[in-house]
Amino acid sequence: MTTTAEQLSATTLLRFATAGSVDDGKSTLVGRLLHDSKSVLTDQLEAVEQVSLSRGQEAPDLALLTDGLRAEREQGITIDVAYRYFATARRRFILADTPGHVQYTRNMVTGASTAELAVVLVDARNGVVEQTRRHAAVAALLRVPHVVLAVNKMDLVDYAEPVFAAIAEEFTAYAASLGVPEITAIPISALAGDNVVEPSAHMDWYGGPTVLEHLETVPVSHDLTACHARFPVQYVIRPQTAEHPDYRGYAGQIAAGVFRVGEAVSVLPSGRTTTITGIDALGESVDIAWAPQSVTLRLADDIDISRGDLIAPAADVPPVTQDVEATVCHVADQPLSVGQRVLLKHTTRTVKAIVKDIPSRLTLDDLSQHPAPGQLVANDIGRVVVRTAEPLALDTYADSRRTGSFLLIDPADGTTLSAGMAGTAFAAATEPVAADDDAEWDF
Amino acid sequence: MSAVTTTVTEDTANPYALSHLDSLESEAVHIFREVAGEFERPVILFSGGKDSIVMLHLALKAFAPAPVPFTLLHVDTGHNFPEVLEYRDRTVKKHGLRLHVASVQEYIDAGKLRERPDGTRNPLQTVPLTEAIQQHRFDAVFGGGRRDEEKARAKERVFSLRDEFSQWDPRRQRPELWQLYNGRHAPGEHVRVFPISNWTELDVWQYIEREGIELPEIYFAHEREVFSRNGMWLTAGGWGGPKEHEPVQTRLVRYRTVGDMSCTGAVDSDATTLDAVITEIAASRLTERGATRADDKMSEAAMEDRKREGYF
Numbered sequence A: 001m002t003t004t005a006e007q008l009s010a011t012t013l014l015r016f017a018t019a020g021s022v023d024d025g026k027s028t029l030v031g032r033l034l035h036d037s038k039s040v041l042t043d044q045l046e047a048v049e050q051v052s053l054s055r056g057q058e059a060p061d062l063a064l065l066t067d068g069l070r071a072e073r074e075q076g077i078t079i080d081v082a083y084r085y086f087a088t089a090r091r092r093f094i095l096a097d098t099p100g101h102v103q104y105t106r107n108m109v110t111g112a113s114t115a116e117l118a119v120v121l122v123d124a125r126n127g128v129v130e131q132t133r134r135h136a137a138v139a140a141l142l143r144v145p146h147v148v149l150a151v152n153k154m155d156l157v158d159y160a161e162p163v164f165a166a167i168a169e170e171f172t173a174y175a176a177s178l179g180v181p182e183i184t185a186i187p188i189s190a191l192a193g194d195n196v197v198e199p200s201a202h203m204d205w206y207g208g209p210t211v212l213e214h215l216e217t218v219p220v221s222h223d224l225t226a227c228h229a230r231f232p233v234q235y236v237i238r239p240q241t242a243e244h245p246d247y248r249g250y251a252g253q254i255a256a257g258v259f260r261v262g263e264a265v266s267v268l269p270s271g272r273t274t275t276i277t278g279i280d281a282l283g284e285s286v287d288i289a290w291a292p293q294s295v296t297l298r299l300a301d302d303i304d305i306s307r308g309d310l311i312a313p314a315a316d317v318p319p320v321t322q323d324v325e326a327t328v329c330h331v332a333d334q335p336l337s338v339g340q341r342v343l344l345k346h347t348t349r350t351v352k353a354i355v356k357d358i359p360s361r362l363t364l365d366d367l368s369q370h371p372a373p374g375q376l377v378a379n380d381i382g383r384v385v386v387r388t389a390e391p392l393a394l395d396t397y398a399d400s401r402r403t404g405s406f407l408l409i410d411p412a413d414g415t416t417l418s419a420g421m422a423g424t425a426f427a428a429a430t431e432p433v434a435a436d437d438d439a440e441w442d443f
Numbered sequence B: 001m002s003a004v005t006t007t008v009t010e011d012t013a014n015p016y017a018l019s020h021l022d023s024l025e026s027e028a029v030h031i032f033r034e035v036a037g038e039f040e041r042p043v044i045l046f047s048g049g050k051d052s053i054v055m056l057h058l059a060l061k062a063f064a065p066a067p068v069p070f071t072l073l074h075v076d077t078g079h080n081f082p083e084v085l086e087y088r089d090r091t092v093k094k095h096g097l098r099l100h101v102a103s104v105q106e107y108i109d110a111g112k113l114r115e116r117p118d119g120t121r122n123p124l125q126t127v128p129l130t131e132a133i134q135q136h137r138f139d140a141v142f143g144g145g146r147r148d149e150e151k152a153r154a155k156e157r158v159f160s161l162r163d164e165f166s167q168w169d170p171r172r173q174r175p176e177l178w179q180l181y182n183g184r185h186a187p188g189e190h191v192r193v194f195p196i197s198n199w200t201e202l203d204v205w206q207y208i209e210r211e212g213i214e215l216p217e218i219y220f221a222h223e224r225e226v227f228s229r230n231g232m233w234l235t236a237g238g239w240g241g242p243k244e245h246e247p248v249q250t251r252l253v254r255y256r257t258v259g260d261m262s263c264t265g266a267v268d269s270d271a272t273t274l275d276a277v278i279t280e281i282a283a284s285r286l287t288e289r290g291a292t293r294a295d296d297k298m299s300e301a302a303m304e305d306r307k308r309e310g311y312f
Helices: A005-009 A026-036 A042-054 A070-075 A102-113 A130-141 A161-177 A211-217 B020-038 B050-063 B082-094 B104-109 B122-136 B201-211 B274-283 B288-292 B302-309
Strands: A012-019 A082-087 A091-097 A117-123 A146-152 A182-187 A235-237 A249-253 A258-260 A264-268 A272-281 A284-286 A288-290 A294-299 A310-313 A320-330 A341-346 A349-363 A368-371 A381-393 A405-409 A416-422 B042-045 B071-076 B099-103 B140-142 B159-162 B190-193 B222-229 B232-235 B249-255 B266-268
Touching (some): A012 A026, A012 A102, A091 A102, A091 A211, A102 A130, A102 A320, A117 A130, A117 A161, A130 A161, A146 A211, A249 B020, A258 A272, A272 A288, A294 B020, A320 A349, A320 A405, A341 A381, A349 A405, A381 A416, B020 B050, B042 B050, B050 B201, B071 B104, B071 B122, B082 B099, B099 B104, B104 B122, B201 B274, B232 B266
Parallel strands (some): A012 A091, A012 A117, A117 A146, A146 A182, B042 B140, B071 B099, B140 B190
Antiparallel strands (some): A235 A249, A249 A294, A258 A288, A264 A310, A272 A284, A272 A294, A341 A349, A405 A416, B159 B190, B222 B232, B222 B249
16 A cells, blocks of 8 residues: 555544444454554554464454453453544544443443444344344434444355345334434455455445445535534633733634634623634634634623633524433443432533433333333433533534533542433434333343 | 545535544644643643654644643653753743653662663653652643554543542543543542544654654654664663673664653664655554564553553
């Protein structure tokens, strides 16, 4: 591969996550993407070969490339999200490598929260199983824009089209019912290398892209003109120097949409209105800036603005509320209970809050809602109602992943308790309520 | 990559697509500003190496036209490259910054640390580092660690809570969701912050080129007196090399990382410009640590073990 410096710097960045249990061949797929994109270097491969050999294994165990911790190597499992990096001439990739074990729903939620795309792995011999539906539900819940269904181990079903077609149809129908906007199904063999990086010689009937080709071409930037523009104020820059005696800028990363010089904006929660007089994009003055650029806004009026405020177009402000209804994934070992006092971190603002109600708990297997569970424990997903001490400018998560998401934090020890998504859970799902609450919950 | 077709992607046509360097820069600046907004006494670990140089550059951009609201801390092993120390001091002066130095040599002289038989001082940095953090009551400590460097680092959070002993417990990390970083900590604890977690070695070099950032000369090919140890070219000098059976020779070399002279190896190279360095790295079949760091080869979990104790 010969790549010039110009080609390299013209590339874009795609963040994606993988989901699938170890038996589905996730490690092999990740290993092959890294290996075939030449992202595994000689010394890393040698280290893996050496350890594999010392354990009496004949072939290098590619899972050793990704299992970074002592405990993981000892137990032979992946216990935590890890981030991997690889590149082609056309794009850079950040892969959130999330463990597929049932008890680690929180890890997939973590990986999916920043992902533009999720790869859900299915074993062609087993088809869509409970675990597949959980993965699809998490991708839908986190509103990951693109989902790839990788039907793996096609070599073990004689590369038969009907096997693939049936799985793809069942998964697509299920995921679409949850509101997943785009689903691409690809028949692969991670072990044999079919349709991962190289097109398969065994599946003439498949006319679509390989996994890597799809990753390279899927759009990463959205139609920003359709987004509500949002700018959480992170930090106020006031040099007060001889050179800049009057400079006052509001620094932050644009969470969504586009901002322009001359635009009328409102500052929330106060509701004061002013005009953007300048945008400084890390040292360069610009007329227009968009998500996710980190910039500094200058405003016409010297109004009281501080960290935690939100700047939005005057004609398109989010609702301001102290009553938050949301779906949360509980990520801590200690439970979340009704009546509990917590901190809520939303964009750059952290406020006191109280859990008023936990109306239901969701099981991802059949998407049934179990009423009034009283508390949520690790890896539970549930509906919550939270009352905050101060008003928040809160979008629904469906409208904006960045300004519709929040954390619940334990004020006593700082533990991150739950990951919250404001508004309804799924884009288009029927959510049946279960008749009674049996005690068996394993996700 | 022969199988990949070369159709024009949608991104090149989309005026709102950010290049990967712009995305990484924007993310890193966001992280610097989060720390400035939430912590009382942050400090940037600054060694004069390329990663910390890029971090300082990002911090300068994040708060411009105001000065960087952080001090700097360097853990000086006593075996640092003179060119790098000179660069460090010049840079600190140029930007009107304040530098704290924690000296391994002073700890050895005071009898608080003992020289290792292999002469490597890298692991000895942990004690002066953690004591400096306690002494100055730093509550956020920026490091230039990247997840692509090493597989234990691939597990590291952007905001990584450390207890009052500066220890890292990889099994008790806070999940990091969206761009919402949780920096809550008790008195005595601190948070290690890694703004360039998601950058690769190549990203760092491309960014240095794009931004026209000056580097210490040892990153570019130059004639140097070196000797071979454990398959690496080490710089001859007062730190303890070479031994009798290790003949010194003059070679055209450069460094991919900057660290303690006793364990940081040079690579044969004729790359004297940024372009040449980038071409060389893009074609290299070795990771930067595999090529140039002796201390990571000590055991399979060397990095994890050192990080648990408080090392970066």
